[in-house]
Amino acid sequence: MKFTMRCRDLPRRSPGKTVAVIGAGPAGLAAAGHLACMGHSVEVYDMLPEPGGLLLFGIPSFRIPRENVRVGVKELLEMGVRFHVRTLVYCDGHMPEMEGVNMAERVVDFRDIVKSHDAVLIATGTWRSRHLEVPGAELPGVYLALDYLFRIYAHELGYLPGSAVYPTGRRVAVIGGGLTAIDAALEARMQGATDVYVLYRRTANEAPAGKANIERELVRRGVHFVELVSPIGFVGDSRLRAVRLVRMRLGERDASGRPRPEPVPGSEHELEVDTSLVAIGEEPTPPFSNGCTGIALNGDKTVNVDGRFRTTMRGVFAAGDVVHGPSMIGKAMSTGINVALAIDEYLTSGSWRA
Numbered sequence: 381m382k383f384t385m386r387c388r389d390l391p392r393r394s395p396g397k398t399v400a401v402i403g404a405g406p407a408g409l410a411a412a413g414h415l416a417c418m419g420h421s422v423e424v425y426d427m428l429p430e431p432g433g434l435l436l437f438g439i440p441s442f443r444i445p446r447e448n449v450r451v452g453v454k455e456l457l458e459m460g461v462r463f464h465v466r467t468l469v470y471c472d473g474h475m476p477e478m479e480g481v482n483m484a485e486r487v488v489d490f491r492d493i494v495k496s497h498d499a500v501l502i503a504t505g506t507w508r509s510r511h512l513e514v515p516g517a518e519l520p521g522v523y524l525a526l527d528y529l530f531r532i533y534a535h536e537l538g539y540l541p542g543s544a545v546y547p548t549g550r551r552v553a554v555i556g557g558g559l560t561a562i563d564a565a566l567e568a569r570m571q572g573a574t575d576v577y578v579l580y581r582r583t584a585n586e587a588p589a590g591k592a593n594i595e596r597e598l599v600r601r602g603v604h605f606v607e608l609v610s611p612i613g614f615v616g617d618s619r620l621r622a623v624r625l626v627r628m629r630l631g632e633r634d635a636s637g638r639p640r641p642e643p644v645p646g647s648e649h650e651l652e653v654d655t656s657l658v659a660i661g662e663e664p665t666p667p668f669s670n671g672c673t674g675i676a677l678n679g680d681k682t683v684n685v686d687g688r689f690r691t692t693m694r695g696v697f698a699a700g701d702v703v704h705g706p707s708m709i710g711k712a713m714s715t716g717i718n719v720a721l722a723i724d725e726y727l728t729s730g731s732w733r734a
């Protein structure tokens with residue numbers, strides 16, 4: 381995977397300036413590559429033990445071969461990009477709640493990073509899974525899908541022991557309709573599950589993963605995609621035994637433009653499963669909580685940027701999923717390239733005016 385696609389067209393600055401990139405996913409890596417192409421000195425910080433972000437630690441390797449990511453990172457190393465892995469950047473004095481954070485061995489204060497570089501890029505993605513707040517959600521056997529996937533891939537990559545991987549069981553219910561739900565369902569099959577159900581409260585037409593993806597990736601591979609059901613609880617004594625569901629019907633359109641799912645009274649029922657994987661969305665995880673740095677966040681916790689990826693703090697930029705919410709690799713990489721151009725413009729002009 382190349383993180384330097386547009387290098388040949390870019391000007392080379394001499395002497396370059398220093399840029400810190402926080403987050404080594406596709407957005408941060410594409411930005412690092414293009415900044416290095418332009419002669420800037422780039423330091424990349426990531427809480428995980430290896431650069432790649434979700435490309436390595438969230439997406440199955442049959443979709444994104446790990447070797448391709450490693451070849452791209454090697455090219456960045458050869459260009460002089462420096463990586464600080466297992467390094468969490470934060471500024472609140474406490475560890476944030478997010479997947480993968482336990483892999484960090486040190487914490488660097490965000491404000492120190494800002495002081496010691498000419499520009500800073502925040503590309504920290506969306507590493508906090510939304511929890512399902514229904515009775516029984518704390519039962520063993522109910523897991524966050526991103527956490528489930530992360531543990532499998534961190535183990536396959538040699539960073540976690542097998543004992544850290546959640547047992548999959550034979551019957552699995554995945555809750556959600558996005559890319560995480562698709563990959564969790566496919567991975568559960570690959571881990572030995574015989575019956576995998578993806579439970580979604582609207583229909584495939586409204587699912588964020590797209591109807592074509594659901595048919596191609598799930599239905600053809602024997603996963604049951606169950607439309608118009610919503611979990612209202614998890615049932616079991618010392619461990620999950622079943623997910624309790626209610627049927628839904630589609631009502632008026634909501635603010636997102638999609639028909640609002642409404643419960644059908646009296647339609648409650650149970651689906652017996654060994655494991656349930658909750659994939660109802662991920663939230664942005666900027667390297668600070670609101671107020672800690674003075675950098676403005678939007679209502680949905682994405683970082684507030686202008687048309688040139690500039691945050692409300694001079695010299696600090698943001699790009700990738702932490703700005704636009706959960707998205708796609710291509711979008712993260714293209715914003716990574718564009719933010720590199722915006723950072724270079726700031727570093728060469730020295731101007732932060734609108």
Ligand SMILES: Cc1cc2nc3c(=O)[nH]c(=O)nc-3n(C[C@H](O)[C@H](O)[C@H](O)COP(=O)(O)OP(=O)(O)OC[C@H]3O[C@@H](n4cnc5c(N)ncnc54)[C@H](O)[C@@H]3O)c2cc1C
Nearest residue numbers: 403405406407427433434469504505700701707708709712
């Ligand atoms: C399960 C799953 C499957 C997906 N499948 C696909 C697919 O098939 N095709 C597709 O196009 N897209 C897919 N996506 C979406 C795609 O992976 C993301 O849109 C993309 O990776 C976002 O890139 P990013 O660089 O913004 O963030 P990320 O890839 O999330 O990288 C962010 C990096 O920041 C690091 N980080 C976070 N906080 C800190 C901190 N405080 N300090 C230091 N480091 C930090 C993280 O460790 C991570 O390495 C999938 C997403 C998921 C969750």
